Amino acid sequence: MTRNDWTKEEILEIYNKPLMELLYEAATVHRIHHDPNKVQVSTLLSIKTGGCPEDCGYCPQAARYHTDIEGNDLMSVSQVKAQALRAKASGSSRVCMGAAWRNVKDGEEFDNVLEMVRTINKLNMEVCCTLGMVTENQAQRLAEAGLYAYNHNLDSSEEYYKEVISTRGYQDRLDTIGNVRKSNVTVCSGGIIGMGESLEDRAGMLVALATLNPQPESTPINALVPVEGTPLEEQQKVSIWEMLRMVATTRIVMPETQVRLSAGRTDMSREGQAMCFFAGANSIFAGDKLLTTPNPDVNEDMEMFKLLGLEPQKPFEKKSQPQSVSAEESQYKPLGEKPKWSRPGHTIERNVEAKQKAKTKA
Numbered sequence: 001m002t003r004n005d006w007t008k009e010e011i012l013e014i015y016n017k018p019l020m021e022l023l024y025e026a027a028t029v030h031r032i033h034h035d036p037n038k039v040q041v042s043t044l045l046s047i048k049t050g051g052c053p054e055d056c057g058y059c060p061q062a063a064r065y066h067t068d069i070e071g072n073d074l075m076s077v078s079q080v081k082a083q084a085l086r087a088k089a090s091g092s093s094r095v096c097m098g099a100a101w102r103n104v105k106d107g108e109e110f111d112n113v114l115e116m117v118r119t120i121n122k123l124n125m126e127v128c129c130t131l132g133m134v135t136e137n138q139a140q141r142l143a144e145a146g147l148y149a150y151n152h153n154l155d156s157s158e159e160y161y162k163e164v165i166s167t168r169g170y171q172d173r174l175d176t177i178g179n180v181r182k183s184n185v186t187v188c189s190g191g192i193i194g195m196g197e198s199l200e201d202r203a204g205m206l207v208a209l210a211t212l213n214p215q216p217e218s219t220p221i222n223a224l225v226p227v228e229g230t231p232l233e234e235q236q237k238v239s240i241w242e243m244l245r246m247v248a249t250t251r252i253v254m255p256e257t258q259v260r261l262s263a264g265r266t267d268m269s270r271e272g273q274a275m276c277f278f279a280g281a282n283s284i285f286a287g288d289k290l291l292t293t294p295n296p297d298v299n300e301d302m303e304m305f306k307l308l309g310l311e312p313q314k315p316f317e318k319k320s321q322p323q324s325v326s327a328e329e330s331q332y333k334p335l336g337e338k339p340k341w342s343r344p345g346h347t348i349e350r351n352v353e354a355k356q357k358a359k360t361k362a
């Protein structure tokens with residue numbers, strides 16, 4: 001049975017168990033709820049890159065840090081379709097489209113994204129979007145277009161979130177997840193380890209996710225990839241042991257969720273990844289880029305699957321395919337809302353320094 005009343009103390013106790021016990025327990029939970037030989041393969045597509053007004057300390061897409069990434073405007077529907085077909089041919093069952101926006105705004109660009117959702121859903125692939133904060137009406141419009149999942153990460157614990165981002169609050173994240181939950185779209189939400197947070201913060205993030213009722217259907221666990229020019233550029237990379245503990249703990253407290261190995265996989269050996277699959281990870285991102293950071297080559301992943309006897313999960317194995325309603329037949333019209341998402345605006349010293357450094361460089 002899935003519990004929604006986990007406490008930080010209980011989660012820390014699990015996280016700190018002797019490793020072999022932790023892995024055994026996680027693998028046991030995993031086998032009860034999932035086929036241990038199936039792993040979902042998703043392709044992440046950056047449909048609008050860079051120029052983001054937010055100040056997330058880990059992100060090279062934040063305009064204020066002037067990193068070396070190449071920005072691009074919103075891709076066209078035909079470009080997205082071509083990429084989705086390529087992803088399908090190489091074994092992906094899901095396409096996740098990411099746009100570097102603070103929040104979704106009604107208008108032509110969002111209409112185009114809705115058309116991308118319809119197009120990919122018609123290719124019989126699961127469609128996920130990560131577009132920033134959304135209102136309930138926008139979530140309903142995405143659902144009507146045939147969106148399968150919406151990603152909105154909590155990133156860290158509520159306490160540590162304030163050390164990484166000052167341009168929006170934790171409650172905004174929870175409100176967006178709540179808005180998605182009111183539609184027929186599944187929730188994908190997870191976070192990042194290695195940003196300088198404590199073990200309590202890791203447990204705090206898992207409390208926030210595991211006490212959502214229902215829990216997210218999908219939870220990405222990212223290891224920070226420190227990018228030059230961002231405030232977190234000097235963070236030490238997390239070890240495989242920390243990743244393993246985080247994956248195993250997530251699996252135990254969120255038994256039904258698809259736990260995804262996300263950013264940082266290029267730094268993991270095949271042996272390390274195999275241990276993570278054993279501990280309950282059952283989803284990966286394929287493709288050589290994760291939005292802007294490196295990711296293993298898709299052929300390497302397929303070789304690894306062969307070696308480990310893993311199979312890619314077919315689309316819609318966990319939930320049936322949504323019907324796409326055309327723009328003309330839509331029940332939900334754009335409301336042109338101007339929601340007041342918060343701007344805490346507190347000072348994060350390292351974010352300010354990174355911004356000043358970028359200005360001097362420019």
Ligand code: SF4
Nearest residue numbers: 052054056059062100
């Ligand atoms: S993580 Fe998303 S919201 Fe934050 S700066 Fe990057 S693109 Fe913008």
